[in-house]
Amino acid sequence: MNVTKAEMIITAGNKSQFPEHDLPEIVFAGKSNVGKSSLINTLVNRKALARTSSQPGKTQTINFYKVQDQFMFVDLPGYGYAKVSKTEREKWGKLIDGYLQDRQELQKVILLIDIRHEVGANDKMMYEWISHYHKGVIVVATKMDKIKRSQVQKHLSMIKKGLGLTQADSLIGFSAETKQGKEELWEIIEKNQLE
Ligand code: GTP
Numbered sequence: 167m168n169v170t171k172a173e174m175i176i177t178a179g180n181k182s183q184f185p186e187h188d189l190p191e192i193v194f195a196g197k198s199n200v201g202k203s204s205l206i207n208t209l210v211n212r213k214a215l216a217r218t219s220s221q222p223g224k225t226q227t228i229n230f231y232k233v234q235d236q237f238m239f240v241d242l243p244g245y246g247y248a249k250v251s252k253t254e255r256e257k258w259g260k261l262i263d264g265y266l267q268d269r270q271e272l273q274k275v276i277l278l279i280d281i282r283h284e285v286g287a288n289d290k291m292m293y294e295w296i297s298h299y300h301k302g303v304i305v306v307a308t309k310m311d312k313i314k315r316s317q318v319q320k321h322l323s324m325i326k327k328g329l330g331l332t333q334a335d336s337l338i339g340f341s342a343e344t345k346q347g348k349e350e351l352w353e354i355i356e357k358n359q360l361e
Pocket residue numbers: 196197198199200201202203204205217218219220221222223224225226242243244245308309310311312340341342343
């Protein structure tokens with residue numbers, strides 16, 4: 167898909183702000199700093215539609231982006247960021263759970279894992295949650311430009327094993343720097359819509 171139109175709809179800090187619309191929602195989930203907002207920018211050919219930061223915890227609201235009048239992309243706040251107060255963490259947790267639990271518009275959750283990192287307990291929990299509701303989870307290994315080519319297979323295998331991926335799942339290597347994986351991911355998103 168060659169996106170020429172993408173707009174921010176709302177940054178929602180609570181459930182009552184989730185927008186009403188009739189587009190399928192594609193959700194990007196993963197640890198703080200894994201590259202969710204950067205991935206959205208890459209997919210929609212924009213530099214800074216979604217705000218990014220080298221400081222983890224940038225996205226603290228659930229942000230909705232309308233893409234080519236066909237999809238609503240949903241940028242979730244990252245989990246596993248330790249440097250915030252317990253109260254704040256609980257607030258995000260509630261917001262994310264509140265979204266994931268009963269969002270009718272939700273079509274697909276894409277799980278992002280940093281290619282350099284071990285799969286964590288939160289990643290595993292998110293994978294299990296997604297696979298409970300959707301057959302064939304899409305996992306994106308981000309920041310592929312950060313590791314040597316000779317290390318790629320080893321790291322991909324670690325993610326596969328760490329999450330317990332099955333044949334039905336997809337694992338795509340991605341980089342917001344080189345745009346590697348962009349077309350492949352779009353194909354999967356679009357194909358999914360037809361099913
Ligand atoms: P939160 O909003 O905190 O949950 O983070 P996020 O998952 O939205 O991550 P974000 O897109 O803000 O990226 C975090 C940092 O990683 C930024 O400094 C990005 O520039 C960097 N980054 C993201 N993707 C890539 C990538 O593919 N390659 C490289 N080298 N850096 C990346």
